Amino acid sequence: MPPSTGETASHARSPSGAPRRGAVVAPPAPLYRAGMEGRSIMENELLERLRHSAAHVMAQAVKDLFPEAKLAIGPPIQDGFYYDFDVARPFTPEDLERIEARMREIVAADHPITRSEMSREEAIRHFGDRGERYKVELIREIPEETVSLYTQDGFTDLCRGPHVESTGEVKAVKLLSVAGAYWRGSEKNQMLQRIYGTAWPTREALDAYLANLAERERRDHRRLGRELDLFSSREEMGAGLILWHPKGAMIRHLIESFWKEEHLKRGYEFLYTPHIASEEIYRISGHLQNYAENMYAPLEIEEHPYRLKPMNCPGHILVYKTHLRSYRELPIRYAELGTVYRYERSGTLHGLLRVRGFTQDDAHIFCTPEQLVGEVIGVLDFVDFLLRRFGYTYKAYLATRPEKSLGSDDVWEHATRSLVEALEARKLTYEVDPGGGVFYGPKIDIKLYDALGREWQGPTVQADFNLPERFDVTYVGADGAEHRAVMIHRVVLGSMERFIGGLIEHYAGAFPLWLAPVQAILIPIATRHGDYAHQVAAELRAAGLRVSVDDRSEKTGFKIREAQVQKIPYMLVVGNREIEQQSVSVRSREAGDLGAMSVEGFLSKAQAEMAMPG
C-alpha cells in the first residue's frame, strides 16, 4: 500500500496534546520552547498539576455562572488546559470574560483543594443526583472499586489528580478560545463546548507565552503570503487549491532547482508521470481498495474510468518494469516533483499546510535486500544536509510493525533491523513508535523544529513489501534467478506547499539571501538618478542577482520603508555621491545602513553570503 508520505499523514502542525518523548538530535535554539522539551520531568509535573487545577477552577466558575452546564472532561494539555461542557447555548467571548473574572475570585480566595474517595456506587449516585451524566459514564468505566475526588470551595469533581494545594496557586491563567468538541472525540456523540485556557506559574511566564502566540500570529504564512504577494487561493478556483504568484513561484523555483541539483549529485534520476491515470493502475496498486476515500471520483474518457493521481509510486513502478532489471543496475533511484490530488474534508483545509492539490518531492528507490541499509543511510544523510540548509533541527522516530500488517516475520525483521542499522550508522538517536508503521512496512519519521520551537511533520522513509508484490517488481540476481526487489518510498521536504508554508513561518517571511525572490532593490534618490540605478541593476542581474529598481517619484524614506516591509535583504541607495564615485550605498534588512561600496564590492559580498546559506 502506498506510503502516507509526509503530506497525507499526521498533522499540519502539531503543537498539540501530550508532551513529546524522545531525544532531540541537535537541541533547537528557539526563541521560545513551545513544548515540554527542555524542561525537567519535575517541572513538567508541576506544570501539569497547575494546569489541571486551573481546569477545575474554570469548571467551578462555569458551574457558578451556568448551573445547568454538565461537566465532561478537563485535562491539562501542552501549554494549558481545556474543559468540555454540555450547555444549552455556546459560550460567547463575553461569557469567557465573565468566567475568567469568576476564576480570579476563586483564585484570590485561595480555597484549599482536598482529595477524597468514594466507592464507585456512591460516586455514581453522587453525580447521578446532580445530573452529571458524563461523569457517571466515566465512573462506570473505572475498574477500581473506589474513585478519587477533588474538592475546592464546595465544588467537587471526579479526578485522578494530582492537584496543587490550593486555588491560590493558580496564579497566571488566561482563557483563550472556545470550540466545539465531540464527547469522547466521536462524531456520533453529543457536541460539547470546549474552553481552552493557558496557565503558568508566574505572570512573566504567561506574558512570554502570550507574546509567543502573538509572534505566531505575526508569522502566520497566510498573512505573510498575502502581504509579501507570494500566493493566494481563490473561491473561484476552488478551496485548497493554490495559486503561486511570481515571488512565491520564485522561491519555489529556487528550492526545486536546489533539490534537483542535489538529487543528481546523489545518483537519482528524474521522472515525469501523468496527473490522471486509468483506474486500472490504482486497482493493481490497491489504492482503489484502500485509499478510495482520499481519491476524487472517476472521470469518464471514452467510457473508461480515469482518476486524478493521489500518489506517484505506481507510475514509478511502471517505469521500472519496462525492462527486465539486473542486480547490476540496482539501486535505481527515481525522483519526481510529483503533483498529486487528494480529497481533504473542507474543515481541514488550512493555507498552504493542508491543501487538495500539492507537489511531493517524492522518490522511490529500488534495490536488493542487501542494499537496503546503505540506501536508507544515504537518504538520512540527504535529509540531514537539506534540513540543515534551511536551519531546521530535527528528531527521528522508528515506527515498527503494526498489528494489522502484510508479510512474513522474517521480512519485517530484516527491514526493521535495516532501518535501525541505518539510524545507528548515522548516530541518530531515535524514539521507537511501537506499532506505528504502515501495514506494508516499517518507517522512519523525522519531525523538525522551527525557529519558534514548534514541531512539524518532516521527511519519512518507508520500506514497502506490498507494492513490489502487487506489481511483481523483480530483478535478475547473480545466480540468474528472479528476486523480489525492495522498494523505499521517501519524501524529504514533504510537499512544496507545506514545506514553503512552514518556511515562511520559520523565517517570518525574511528569506535568506539565496531564497529571497528579490535580493536587492535599487533606490534612486531623485528621478535623475534613475538611469544610473537601472545601469547598476543590469550589472548585478548580469552577475546573477535578482534585482529590482524603485524609480517611482517617492521620497527615499518611503521607498526604504516599503522595501523593509517587503523584507528585501538589500536596499541600494544611489544619488549624486554614488554616481560620482560609481558606488552604491548599501542598507541591509537586518543591520541597517552599511555605508557606500563599489558595485563589485557589493556583488562579492552578496555572492559570499549566498555561498554560505543558512
Add this chain to the structure above:
RNA sequence: GCCCUCGUAGCUCAGACGGCAGAGCACAUUCUUGGUAGGAAUGGGGUCCCCGGUUCGAUUCCGGGCGAGGGCUCCA
C-alpha cells in the same frame, strides 16, 4: 463532514430603526526631486458572498447554499 464565529472597495476594517454606502492603505492623474521606516492634492473604484422568503422598501430580519477562521473528526 460536524459545532461555533465571520463574509461590506484589491487589502484591513467601520457602519445603520429596515430608507441614496464609509475610512485608512492600495490604484490613477497632477504637484513635489526630497539622502536611509509613511510628502501633498485630486480622482476612479461596491451585486454590502450567492439564492430564496418577509416587507412599500433588505446590505441589514428569516431560511438555504458557498467560502473563510477556530476546533473536533479522519489521516497512526
